Structure formats: structure tokens, C-alpha cells
Amino acid sequence: xxxxxxxxxxxxxxxxxxxxxxxxxxxxxxxxxxxxxxxxxxxxxxxxxxxxxxxxxxxxxxxxxxxxxxxxxxxxxxxxxxxxxxxxxxxxxxxxxxxxxxxxxxxxxxxxxxxxxxxxxxxxxxxxxxxxxxxxxxxxxxxxxxxxxxxxx
Amino acid sequence: xxxxxxxxxxxxxxxxxxxxxxxxxxxxxxxxxxxxxxxxxxxxxxxxxxxxxxxxxxxxxxxxxxxxxxxxxxxxxxxxxxxxxxxxxxxxxxxxxxxxxxxxxxxxxxxxxxxxxxxxxxxxxxxxxxxxxxxxxxxxxxxxxxxxxxxxx
Numbered sequence: 001x002x003x004x005x006x007x008x009x010x011x012x013x014x015x016x017x018x019x020x021x022x023x024x025x026x027x028x029x030x031x032x033x034x035x036x037x038x039x040x041x042x043x044x045x046x047x048x049x050x051x052x053x054x055x056x057x058x059x060x061x062x063x064x065x066x067x068x069x070x071x072x073x074x075x076x077x078x079x080x081x082x083x084x085x086x087x088x089x090x091x092x093x094x095x096x097x098x099x100x101x102x103x104x105x106x107x108x109x110x111x112x113x114x115x116x117x118x119x120x121x122x123x124x125x126x127x128x129x130x131x132x133x134x135x136x137x138x139x140x141x142x143x144x145x146x147x148x149x150x151x152x153x
Numbered sequence: 154x155x156x157x158x159x160x161x162x163x164x165x166x167x168x169x170x171x172x173x174x175x176x177x178x179x180x181x182x183x184x185x186x187x188x189x190x191x192x193x194x195x196x197x198x199x200x201x202x203x204x205x206x207x208x209x210x211x212x213x214x215x216x217x218x219x220x221x222x223x224x225x226x227x228x229x230x231x232x233x234x235x236x237x238x239x240x241x242x243x244x245x246x247x248x249x250x251x252x253x254x255x256x257x258x259x260x261x262x263x264x265x266x267x268x269x270x271x272x273x274x275x276x277x278x279x280x281x282x283x284x285x286x287x288x289x290x291x292x293x294x295x296x297x298x299x300x301x302x303x304x305x306x
Contacts, residue, residue: 033215034222036234049235049273049298057237058218062186065211069187081189082202084210084245091239120202145202 002080004149005111005121012108014077016067021055023098029059054095060102060138061090064129067104080147082120087142094137101132109141113148120145155233157302158264158274165261167230169220174208176251182212207248213255213291214243217282220257233300235273240295247290254285262294266301273298 030039034056037044045053073079096102110124123146129138183192187209190197198206226232249255263277276299282291 033219035219035227036222038236057239058215062211062215066186066188069189074188083191086210086242086244088241088243089239090241090243092237 018101085143238296
């Protein structure tokens, strides 16, 4: 049974397992979506403000969504997610380097019933991405559309 | 010559060319980063709030960054971008379907010199993604770190 809008409580927290990002993946992602020198080439990255090759922040965001969707939404929490409205407060606090293992901590921080649609409500999730040293490398607030129980009858 | 922090003016606008997203790409991206039924499978998508297969909003964001980086930052505008601080106000206004062509409109909306580092400043870009029908499908405010002229001397 999935968990519907009514089943989620403000203050609930979840944590995913780890995902280790490789240098090959960092470069492949950057070639596709964010081809800047410090994400593509170790030599060029030395002259950047990072001083070494680092993952695109967009890549970190994508990996955090993958962990959230596979392990939380489709996983043990099993949330009746209908889609996304948007995101706020995305911040990259620390660079992510090849070989680092990322985990995601999630907290339900807000709930608003839809006034126009009785089958859904809006749930705000604060998501924090941490590395092996338990440093926060990224944080974001996501706004999701979640189905209500009665809509499933 | 790249354009440095001082060279960018609030109110400047740029527009990219178009990128047409295919069904295969939509599914491939979703398998990797956002494996939810309405981004993966046409049959399952019919029962979703979208009624048909649609691109992950994260995919739309990634494609908009690709267009911004390849055509604006690395392209004709040539911005001395050092990296990203974060993003705000990400909203998905309309679903993106297979075969749609996306373009990105960009406006410089804010500039703040760094108080701690004389080699850089922060530039806010409002980015709007539009489809073939010129409907806005996504909007976002990105905060970038841009090198100052004197730092390049």
C-alpha cells in the first residue's frame, strides 16, 4: 500500500543508502548536460576555483533525485507521488569529487491540501545530500504533488 | 575575450537555438535519474495526471542547462563563469512531450560583488524554457559565480 498525502507527517525523516560517483560518470554527465572545463578535464580543472575535477552540481542534484525516487518514493516509504511542482533553495555547499559516496536525508517539512483538486495535496521535502565525511554538499526544498487516499478508492 | 562580471549588465537578454527531445531520450534519462512510471512507459503514463508520457522535469532542467552552457556561457556571449552557487524558484509550468523543441531565454536580473573575494562577483540569471508554441514550460533563477576583469590580469 502506498502512503498517500494524509499518511505523511511533518517531521518524518528518511535516509537513503549510498551511491559512489566515478570520474567516468562525472565526465560523461558533464559532456551531456554541463560541458564546463572543471567538470570535463583534470588538467583544466587545476586552473579553476575548485583546483581539481569536480562533479557538475546538476549531476549531484540528479543523483540525489535518483536516490530519493528509487529508495524513498518507489522504495520502502512508497509515496503516492503524482509529479513535481518545483524546487527552491538549491545550494551547493561543497564540491563533489570522483570516488565520493553520497547519501540523501529527507524530511517532510510542509503539507498543503489543493484547493482546486480534491484528489491531491502538496508536500514539501527538505533534502540534504551528504558525503563520506558526513558534510552537507547540497541542500534543496522540493514541492511534490501527492495523491490523497480517497482519490485511490 | 570572455565577458567578465563587470561586462554583464542587468536587463541583458539572450536566447538559445532549439533542442528537440525524443521519446528515447526521455525514457533513457528517466531510467537513470527519475524512474517514475509516467516518465518511463506510455501505458502507465495514461493512468497518471499527465495522461501521456512526459519528460522528467529534471530532464527539462538538464536540457536547459545544456543549452545555456553550450550556447551562452561557452558560446556567443562567452561568460567567465567560475561555477554555480545554487538555484531558486524552479517551477514546471507545462509538461514536455516527446518531439517538442525547447529554447531558453535568459535575462541578467542581479549582480552582487563578493565581499570576501576580490576576483569574483555573483550574477543572477532568470531562465525561461519555452516550447514550439512559445508556452513557458519551466522557469528558474540561477546564481552564478563570475570572474572579475582584474582577476584575469
